[in-house]
Amino acid sequence: MNPNVFDDSRITAVGLLFEVHAGLSARFAAQMEEHGLSPVEFEVLTRLTRSPDNQLRMTDLAAQTSLSTSGVTRVVDRMERDGLIVRRACASDRRSSFAVVTPAGLRRLDECLPGHLQLIEDWFTGQLDPPALNALLDGLRQVRDAVHPCATAGSGDPATGPENAKSTDC
Amino acid sequence: MNPNVFDDSRITAVGLLFEVHAGLSARFAAQMEEHGLSPVEFEVLTRLTRSPDNQLRMTDLAAQTSLSTSGVTRVVDRMERDGLIVRRACASDRRSSFAVVTPAGLRRLDECLPGHLQLIEDWFTGQLDPPALNALLDGLRQVRDAVHPCATAGSGDPATGPENAKSTDC
DNA sequence: AAGCAACTATACCCTCGACAATATTCCACG
DNA sequence: CGTGGAATATTGTCGAGGGTATAGTTGCTT
Numbered sequence: 001m002n003p004n005v006f007d008d009s010r011i012t013a014v015g016l017l018f019e020v021h022a023g024l025s026a027r028f029a030a031q032m033e034e035h036g037l038s039p040v041e042f043e044v045l046t047r048l049t050r051s052p053d054n055q056l057r058m059t060d061l062a063a064q065t066s067l068s069t070s071g072v073t074r075v076v077d078r079m080e081r082d083g084l085i086v087r088r089a090c091a092s093d094r095r096s097s098f099a100v101v102t103p104a105g106l107r108r109l110d111e112c113l114p115g116h117l118q119l120i121e122d123w124f125t126g127q128l129d130p131p132a133l134n135a136l137l138d139g140l141r142q143v144r145d146a147v148h149p150c151a152t153a154g155s156g157d158p159a160t161g162p163e164n165a166k167s168t169d170c
Numbered sequence: 171m172n173p174n175v176f177d178d179s180r181i182t183a184v185g186l187l188f189e190v191h192a193g194l195s196a197r198f199a200a201q202m203e204e205h206g207l208s209p210v211e212f213e214v215l216t217r218l219t220r221s222p223d224n225q226l227r228m229t230d231l232a233a234q235t236s237l238s239t240s241g242v243t244r245v246v247d248r249m250e251r252d253g254l255i256v257r258r259a260c261a262s263d264r265r266s267s268f269a270v271v272t273p274a275g276l277r278r279l280d281e282c283l284p285g286h287l288q289l290i291e292d293w294f295t296g297q298l299d300p301p302a303l304n305a306l307l308d309g310l311r312q313v314r315d316a317v318h319p320c321a322t323a324g325s326g327d328p329a330t331g332p333e334n335a336k337s338t339d340c
Numbered sequence: 341a342a343g344c345a346a347c348t349a350t351a352c353c354c355t356c357g358a359c360a361a362t363a364t365t366c367c368a369c370g
Numbered sequence: 371c372g373t374g375g376a377a378t379a380t381t382g383t384c385g386a387g388g389g390t391a392t393a394g395t396t397g398c399t400t
Contacts (some may be wrong), residue, residue: 010290013303014194014355016310017294021191022236023317024184058379066192071357073380078356095378096366113211120180124187132309135185139298139306140186147193147293210386229348241387245348248386264396312355 024124031119035112040068040075042116043086045109048085048101055100057090072099084108194294201289205282210237212247212286213256215279218255218271225270242269253314254278 008086025039032042047064048056056064062072076099084105090096101109125133195209202212218226226234232242246269250254255273260266272280281298295303 008287010287010295013295013307016190016307016314017187017194019185019318020310020314023314024187027317038356059377068358069379070381074357076348077380087273093366093378095380117178117180120184125180126184127313127316128309132305132312135302135305136309136313137183137186139302139309140190142302143294143297143306144186144190144193146297147197147201148189208386225349238388239349240351240389243366244387263396265349 020124024120026138027119027123028116034115035108037080037108037112040065040077042073042109042112045084045101045105046078047097049106049109052099053090054106055098055105057096057098059096061099079105088106099126177191181301188232190294194290196295197288198287202282204285205278207278207282207335211249212279212282214249214269215271215275216244216267217255219276219279219298223270224234224276227266227268229266231269249275 028042029039031040037045043065044061047061048054058072058076059069061067061076062069065072067075076085076087080087083102085099085101087094088098088100090098173212198212202209207215213235215233217231218224228240228242228246231237231246235242237303246255246257250257253272255269255271258268260268294325296302300304
C-alpha cells in the first residue's frame with residue numbers, strides 16, 4: 001500500500017483516547033479485585049445504589065450498563081449468590097423483577113469506593129491543572145453528546161448516565 | 171449511605187471518558203463487522219501492517235495488543251483460517267514464529283480503513299474545532315504518559331504504540 | 341562441552357458475555 | 371371477553387479470551 005496511513009492524526013487521536021481508557025481500566029480493575037469485585041459488578045452496584053431504594057428492574061439495569069439482558073441475568077446470579085444483591089418480585093408487573101442491593105452490597109461498595117476515587121485522582125484528574133482538566137472534560141462532553149446513543153445533550157453534568165429514572169430512559 | 175457520592179466530579183469525569191470510549195468502540199465495531207473483522211482482528215491487522223515486512227513475532231504482537239500470548243494464538247488461528255495472515259517460521263530464532271499479513275489481509279484492511287477514518291472524523295475529531303481538539307488531545311496525552319504502563323513520555327506523537335521496533339519495546 | 345536457566349508457543353480448562361429460543365405476563369384491539 | 375402481539379426474564383449454546391501447565395528451543399555458565 002503506502003507509507004504509513006497510520007500516522008494520520010485521526011488514528012493517533014483515537015489511539016490516545018483508547019490507551020488512556022485501557023490504562024485506567026486496568027488500574028481500576030486491579031483495585032476492585034482487591035475487594036472481590038469485577039468491573040461489571042462494580043458498575044452494577046453503583047448503578048443500583050444511584051437509584052431510588054437501591055433497586056432497579058433487570059431491563060433498566062441492562063440499559064444502563066450496556067450489558068445484554070442475559071448478561072445482566074448472569075451477573076445478578078453471581079452477585080446474588082455472593083449476597084451482594086437480591087431479586088425482588090415486582091408487584092405491579094409480574095413479568096419484571098427488581099435487583100436490590102443488600103446491606104452487604106452497600107458495605108462492599110463503601111469499602112471499594114474511597115480507593116477508587118483516590119485512583120481517579122492519582123491517575124486522571126490530578127494529572128492536569130484545573131484549566132487543562134476543564135478543557136479536557138469540555139471536549140469529552142461535546143464528543144459524548146454526539147456519540148452517545150442516548151445523549152440528552154442539554155443537561156450539563158450527568159455524565160455517567162441520564163438519571164435514575166424509574167423506567168426505560170434510553 | 172449518604173446523598174450521592176456519585177455526584178463527585180471525579181466520578182463524572184471518568185464516566186465521561188468511559189462513555190466516549192464505549193460510544194466510539196461500538197461504532198467502530200459495527201463498521202468493522204461489515205468487513206468481517208472483529209476489533210481485535212482489526213487491531214492485529216493494523217499492528218502487523220505498521221511493522222516492517224508486515225510481520226511481527228507472536229510475542230511482540232501480544233505485547234502491542236495488550237493481549238495474552240494464548241489470546242494471540244487464538245486470534246492468529248482464526249485469522250489464518252480466514253486467510254488474512256499466515257505463520258512463518260523465524261530463521262534466526264527457531265523458537266519464534268512470525269505472523270505475517272497476506273495480500274488478502276492487506277486488501278481487507280484497505281477496504282475497512284477509509285470507513286474507519288471517516289467514522290473517527292464524524293464522531294470524534296470533527297466534533298471539535300481545532301483549538302478545542304488540541305486541548306483535548308494535550309490533556310489525553312498527559313494522562314496517557316502518566317497512566318500507561320510503558321509510556322516513553324518523551325516522544326511527541328506515537329500515541330497508539332511506541333513504534334514498530336523489532337524486539338520487545340516495553 | 342554440557343547442563344541449567346530463560347524464553348517462546350501451544351494445549352487444556354475456566355469464566356464471561358452475546359444470541360436464539362422459551363415461558364410467562366401484560367396490553368390492545370376486535 | 372378473548373385472542374394476538376409486545377415485553378420481561380431466564381436458559382442453552384457458542385465463541386472469545388485469560389491463566390496455568392507443558393513441551394520445545396536457545397543461550398549462558400561453569
